[in-house]
Amino acid sequence: MMIPALANPERFMAFSRWAAPLFGAIAVVLLAAGLVLDFRAPPDYQQGYAVHIMFIHVPAAWMSLFIYACLGGASLLSLVFRHALAQAAARAAAPLGAAVTLLALITGSLWGKPTWGAWWVWGDPRLTSVLVLFLFYLAYLALDASIEDDARAAPATSILALVGLINLPIVHFSVTWWRSLHQGSSVFRAGGPAMPATYLAPLLVMGLAYMAGFGALWLVRIRGEVWRRRALARAVRRAG
Amino acid sequence: MFDFDAGKYGPYVWPAYAITALVIAALVLDSLMRARRWRRAAEAAANDGAGAS
Numbered sequence: 001m002m003i004p005a006l007a008n009p010e011r012f013m014a015f016s017r018w019a020a021p022l023f024g025a026i027a028v029v030l031l032a033a034g035l036v037l038d039f040r041a042p043p044d045y046q047q048g049y050a051v052h053i054m055f056i057h058v059p060a061a062w063m064s065l066f067i068y069a070c071l072g073g074a075s076l077l078s079l080v081f082r083h084a085l086a087q088a089a090a091r092a093a094a095p096l097g098a099a100v101t102l103l104a105l106i107t108g109s110l111w112g113k114p115t116w117g118a119w120w121v122w123g124d125p126r127l128t129s130v131l132v133l134f135l136f137y138l139a140y141l142a143l144d145a146s147i148e149d150d151a152r153a154a155p156a157t158s159i160l161a162l163v164g165l166i167n168l169p170i171v172h173f174s175v176t177w178w179r180s181l182h183q184g185s186s187v188f189r190a191g192g193p194a195m196p197a198t199y200l201a202p203l204l205v206m207g208l209a210y211m212a213g214f215g216a217l218w219l220v221r222i223r224g225e226v227w228r229r230r231a232l233a234r235a236v237r238r239a240g
Numbered sequence: 241m242f243d244f245d246a247g248k249y250g251p252y253v254w255p256a257y258a259i260t261a262l263v264i265a266a267l268v269l270d271s272l273m274r275a276r277r278w279r280r281a282a283e284a285a286a287n288d289g290a291g292a293s
Binding site: 043048049050052053056057060095096099102103106107110111113114213217220221223224225227228230231234235238 | 247248252260267279281
């Protein structure tokens with residue numbers, strides 16, 4: 001099993017030392033390939049060239065949910081096993097998730113204006129639930145920053161992260177449960193994607209690029225967390 | 241080949257790409273600098289500890 005093996009900080013540091021740059025290189029190659037496919041795609045018959053925004057907006061939206069699931073999973077492990085590396089993983093995921101969720105909101109707004117005629121629609125279930133997701137990220141970061149002692153911060157931030165997991169199915173199913181400006185799922189749906197290959201290919205390649213980029217940055221930030229804890233632990237030992 | 245003409249959608253398409261590029265660049269820089277800062281702090285603390293013992 002991969003996760004139990006990596007729960008050992010020494011093993012994790014040895015693994016992430018080569019895995020982080022590898023994921024980073026994969027992300028760069030996929031990003032370049034995705035952009036080539038992106039700008040070779042023809043304008044959409046309805047939304048014209050605004051379709052290009054889809055290739056950066058949709059992967060950001062996918063990652064906002066995926067990263068929160070990682071944050072929730074790491075928080076659960078931190079809460080149950082009181083494992084420092086799990087808390088480090090949760091802390092490292094939060095700023096990345098907040099940034100991609102903000103990107104999803106901004107690029108979505110820039111896509112919404114030319115296609116729907118509005119930057120933002122209050123009451124739209126998808127927009128509102130993604131905004132709530134962003135607020136959960138911000139609340140996690142604020143709570144974590146407000147408690148100096150890591151041991152005291154871990155249970156509080158973990159519980160907050162777990163509460164926020166409730167919002168993930170709401171974001172995903174909001175377009176089917178309620179009336180929304182957003183269309184239903186066009187990629188991950190029963191019966192296969194409802195999108196021509198000329199748009200599906202760049203979208204999937206960009207999605208994989210975002211995923212690989214997150215993998216690289218997550219590992220780098222967890223490594224930073226491990227070093228931070230080592231530095232603080234040694235400072236405390238010296239002071240004692 | 242490549243079609244960079246966004247036509248009347250340019251004021252929406254290019255800011256979306258510019259903001260995405262800026263945020264990704266900021267995340268990469270922040271992640272690398274943070275990791276480097278704490279690695280140096282951990283190494284300095286280890287060296288201090290070795291010198292003191």
